[in-house]
Amino acid sequence: MIIIEVKSLKQKSYAKINLTLDITGILENGYHAICSIMHSVNLYDTITITQTTSKKIELTTNLPFLPNDKKNHAFRAAELFFEATGIKNEGILIEIEKQIPVSAGLAGGSSNAGTVLKILNQLFDTGLSIDELCQIGYRIGADVPYCIHGGTMLAEGIGERLSPLAPLPQIPIVLVKPNFGISTPESFRQWDQMPNHVHPNTSKIIKAIEEENIETIGALLCNTLELPTFEIIERNGLDNPIPDIKECMLHFDAYGALMSGSGPTIFGFFPSMDLANCAAEKLKAITNQVFVTTT
Structure with missing residues (x-):
């Protein structure tokens, strides 16, 4: 055999x-x-x-x-x-x-x-x-x-x-995916059409990462595709939950909240797992795709 x-x-x-x-x-x-x-x-x-x-x-x-x-x-x-x-x-x-x-x-x-x-x-x-x-x-x-x-x-x-770059320390994080997807090429095309853009201060956030200064990292989170994504959501006749998601995260003391990539997922960094879980429970009223994890 x-x-x-x-x-x-x-x-x-x-x-x-x-x-x-x-x-x-x-x-x-x-x-x-x-x-x-x-x-x-x-x-x-x-x-x-x-x-x-x-x-x-x-x-x-x-x-x-x-x-x-x-x-x-x-x-x-x-x-x-x-x-x-x-x-x-x-x-x-x-x-x-x-x-x-x-x-x-x-x-x-x-x-x-x-x-x-x-x-x-x-x-x-x-x-x-x-x-x-x-x-x-x-x-x-x-x-x-x-x-x-x-x-x-x-x-x-x-x-x-x-x-x-220097690794981040382990930070509680909540990720929230609204109930729709975003096309990456469409996000970049929309960016091309917009007259004004926001730009991150990359060198400052790298310094904050090296210093493990989570408060400063949170304050400096920035994504130039976020506003173009808002335009796409509005053009498609969808409700835009992203501002409410970010506001909820900040209400539960998130250091900062931002859309990742071309979206539409929003993430927030939290001081504790308890606060992350509290925010997540509240955010489940917006979408069932809510995840609590760590960096």
């Missing part, structure tokens, strides 16, 4: 938030140049990859509306990994247990892609460096290299140029 060893690996795929997001120009290829401080948070999907005899990539998730083919970043990551390593005729099953909200500004899809690359590198013992994995990930999306690294990073270029 032939015994076939089935290899399987599981990893967490973490969400990210943007403490700052600035647009610094338009590149020759039409992409927007950004400058953003990104940080991982302890909200994650769980990804399991199992080798199979199917000789193809298969993908399942707990959310039936998500694509299970190359339209899914995780599937595309597996395709590009096999292409880059020259591995052929291998079958894998990718199982994703989603907790990170979809179309939320939390880089859930990019994080899944980065995690798939890291798992496959380990599963097939290919020995690719982090930089080599990032080169593959960049072909999927500009956030993927950050998601491969994680932690606290200053992202520049279109998000692919990364500089490590």
Whole structure:
């Protein structure tokens, strides 16, 4: 009797938030140049990859509306990994247990892609460096290299140029995802049409991070895409819950509250887990996608 060893690996795929997001120009290829401080948070999907005899990539998730083919970043990551390593005729099953909200500004899809690359590198013992994995990930999306690294990073270029920053201490955080999604390209197009923009003071917030001054970090949170997102919400005839969400967080003594990425998720930093939980309970009247976790 032939015994076939089935290899399987599981990893967490973490969400990210943007403490700052600035647009610094338009590149020759039409992409927007950004400058953003990104940080991982302890909200994650769980990804399991199992080798199979199917000789193809298969993908399942707990959310039936998500694509299970190359339209899914995780599937595309597996395709590009096999292409880059020259591995052929291998079958894998990718199982994703989603907790990170979809179309939320939390880089859930990019994080899944980065995690798939890291798992496959380990599963097939290919020995690719982090930089080599990032080169593959960049072909999927500009956030993927950050998601491969994680932690606290200053992202520049279109998000692919990364500089490590001092890590934040563990801070209670509430994330609130309104009951709609926002298109990232549409947010950038709307920004282009607006005559005035807000810009974060990136150097000051980096100094506050180095000093672990949470009050100053909270006061300096800034996202140049927040007002364009408000315009998109209004144009689509939707109620805009973001000001009320931020006001509620501040009522419960949040150090600061901000929309992450192109939105619409709002996060707030809190002095204690008790205050975070109190705010979360109140915010559940706005949406059922409310998460209490830590940085």
